[in-house]
Amino acid sequence: MNWDDLRIIAAVRDEGTYAGASARLRIDETTVGRRLARIQRDLGVLLFDAVDGQRRPTRHCEAVLEHVGVMAAHVAAIDRIKESQPGPVGRLRIASTNAVAEELLAPHASSFLRDHPGLTLQFLTSSGNVKFSRWQADLAIRLRKPEKGDFTISKLGDVRLYFFEPVDRTGGEPVACVYPDELDTIPEQQFLRAKRLTNVRCITDNVRIIRTMIQSHQAVGVLPEHSCEGLFADRSLRATLLPRRRDVWLLVQNHLRRDPATRVTIDWVRARFQETSRA
Incomplete structure (x- = not known):
């Protein structure tokens, strides 16, 4: 249960209509109706009866509102605590x-x-x-x-994005770390595809895995700049800045x-x- 939802229940009870609750809470009337419908569905009970154009609370609604009143008192107490704190809370x-x-x-x-x-x-x-x-x-x-x-x-x-590759390739073609197919549109993946790498045998969206693979000096991959700590100083690796940023x-x-x-x-x-x- 979300406090904003509970405030909607109280506003509909007090105003008698979705339109009144909407004006009071300054949210769209359709939003009031949609969220109230979701609350009733989640609770499994009817909260309001439509009577002569008004929304009348059911006994289930009255039971919920008893708790809402207690919670409102606690919210007011929390607001008073806020006033004693320096700066935003x-x-x-x-x-x-x-x-x-x-x-x-x-x-x-x-x-x-x-x-x-x-x-x-x-x-x-x-x-x-x-x-x-x-x-x-x-x-x-x-x-x-x-x-x-x-x-x-x-x-x-x-x-900024960087492509890392081992300087020494005498051990054979390094493993290429690429991203999953659903990330084909990101600059990293487009750069890797353009290079037409042949030894593509690591697929992940986890940059920590890519970084660990690169640190082994047996893999190539693209990393965002904030994930490159320690790699630029590694003389066994070559870093190439990508023309596009993320x-x-x-x-x-x-x-x-x-x-x-x-x-x-x-x-x-x-x-x-x-x-x-x-x-």
Whole structure:
């Protein structure tokens, strides 16, 4: 159960109509109806009866609203705690790939949290794109631009890409590390395909696996700059800068765009990528 959903139940009860709840909560009327339908489906009970153009709460709804009243009191108490904290207060869930979280954000996270004692960050990571929905993440860093969605999207920056290969090839043709077919449109994969590599026997979207293979001096592959630590100084490897960079996109839940905690966190994330772009 999400607090925003519970607020919709209370608003429909208080206003008597979806339109009234929509005006009160400043969200679209169809959104009110859609989310209320989902809540009823998840609970398995009917919350409102339609009577003379009004929405009348059922006994199940009244039972839910008893709990909502208690929760509202707790929310008010939490808001009072916020007032005692210096700076913005909040808990932000950031979805990203493992490499972005570990190599770009984590090294600077401690100082950021120290400077903002009211903030808590939760990192949601995977080798691919973490699923981004209002119920699972607040911000998401994507390496591919989504075609559409109920969120705000902006370009976060771009990342330099490097092709690594062993200098000494006397041991034979190195193993080529490539990306899965569903990533054919990314610059890394297009570069690798253009090279017409013959010994393609490692397929992965996990850059840590690619980096480990490259470090063995028996494989070739493409890595984003933030995953290249230690490789440039390795004289047994040759690094070639790709002509194209990888665009990085920031997704933000629409209801958080003006939230102070979210704005501070967005500025911090942007700064991390801007530093990488300038390096």
